[in-house]
C-alpha cells in the first residue's frame with residue numbers, strides 16, 4: 001500500500017540496558033487491526049521484558065534492519081552510533097534541561113537530520129504530561145520501603161518485586177502478609193503517589209488524616225498523605241496557592257518537621273526542584289526524637305528534598321544506611337542508620353506492567369496525533385527537525401553549540 005506508515009520498535013542499547021518497550025505484543029496487534037495503514041516491526045532483543053517470541057506469536061515481524069521504517073520508537077537515549085539519519089525518533093532524550101551527558105547525542109541528531117520527538121514534552125492542553133512511568137515507580141518504591149522496614153525491624157519479609165513475573169504475582173504475594181503496627185507518611189499527589197497509595201490499599205494499611213496521624217498511636221499499620229498544600233505554606237500569610245507555589249516556591253516554608261517525630265517510614269513522591277525547600281534539614285537527623293527509620297525516596301534527587309539522599313542505589317542493592325550523627329553512607333540496617341531506598345529506575349522492576357501502562361497512554365492520546373500531517377501536540381514535543389532545533393527549543397542553541405569536553 002502506497003500510504004503505509006512503517007513504524008519500528010527499536011532495541012534499547014543504552015547501558016545499563018533498559019528492559020521496557022513502548023508497545024507490548026498485544027498493543028502492536030491492536031494497532032495493526034485498528035490502523036490498517038500502519039505496519040509495526042520489532043528489532044530483536046534478548047533483554048526486553050516481552051520476548052521476541054511473544055511478538056512473533058502476535059504476528060509482529062522481527063526485523064534487525066529497520067531502514068524501511070519512517071518512525072522509530074524507543075524508551076531511553078539512543079547511543080549516537082545507532083542513530084539512523086533522516087528518521088523520526090520518539091524516546092526520552094533528557095536534553096531539555098541541557099543535560100551535559102546528552103549534548104553530543106543532540107548534536108548528532110541535528111547533524112543526521114533526525115526528527116526528535118521527546119515523550120517528556122508531550123502534554124495535554126492544560127500542560128499535564130501525557131506519558132510517564134511514575135505509577136509503577138510508586139508501587140515498587142512503596143514496596144521496597146516496606147521491605148527495608150521489615151528487614152530493619154526483622155518483623156516481616158517481602159520478596160523482591162523483580163522476581164515476580166508481573167504485578168499480579170506481586171499482589172498474590174501480599175495475601176496473608178501481616179504487617180506490624182507502623183506509621184507511614186507519604187508525600188505528593190502525582191502518579192508516584194498514586195502508585196504508593198495502591199500498595200497501601202492492597203496491604204490494607206489504613207488511611208488517617210494528617211492531624212490524627214500526628215497525635216495518636218495505633219495498634220495496626222496506618223498511613224497519611226501530605227499533598228503540596230499540606231506541606232508548604234507561604235511564609236508571609238500562611239496560605240497556599242498552587243499556581244503561586246509552582247512559580248515562586250522560594251516564598252514557601254515546609255511544614256513537614258512534626259512528621260519526623262511521628263512516623264516510622266517516609267515515602268517521598270513530591271515533585272522537587274532546587275528552589276523548593278527540603279522536607280527537613282540534615283541537622284534534624286541527629287535529634288533524639290527523629291523517629292523515621294526508613295526513607296523510600298522515590299522522587300530521588302541527590303541532596304534534594306531529602307538531605308540524607310547521598311546518591312542513587314541500584315535495583316540489585318536498593319538500600320543503604322546513613323549514619324545519623326555523621327551523615328556517612330554505610331551498610332543498611334545498623335542500629336544508628338536511617339535506611340535509604342534511592343533507586344532511580346524503579347519501574348524496571350515491573351517492566352511488563354510499566355510498559356503496558358505506557359503503551360496504553362501512548363495509544364490513547366498520542367498515536368493518532370503522530371499519524372497526522374500536522375499536530376500541535378507533536379510539534380510542541382518536537383525538539384529537532386530537519387537539522388535544526390524547533391522554535392520552542394531554540395533556547396538549547398548554546399547547549400548544542402558547545403563543543404567542550406564533558
Ligand SMILES: NC(=O)c1ccc[n+]([C@@H]2O[C@H](COP(=O)([O-])OP(=O)(O)OC[C@H]3O[C@@H](n4cnc5c(N)ncnc54)[C@H](O)[C@@H]3O)[C@@H](O)[C@H]2O)c1
Nearest residue numbers: 134137189190191192246270271298299300343344345346
Ligand atoms: N525513582 C524513580 O524510578 C522515579 C520514576 C518516576 C518518577 N520519579 C520522580 O518522582 C517525582 C514525582 O513524579 P510523578 O510521576 O508523581 O509526577 P507527576 O507529574 O505525576 O506529579 C507531580 C506533581 O507535582 C506537581 N507539580 C508539577 N509541576 C510542579 C512545579 N513546578 N512545582 C511544584 N509542583 C509541581 C503536579 O501538580 C503533580 O501533583 C518526580 O520527581 C519524578 O522525577 C522517580
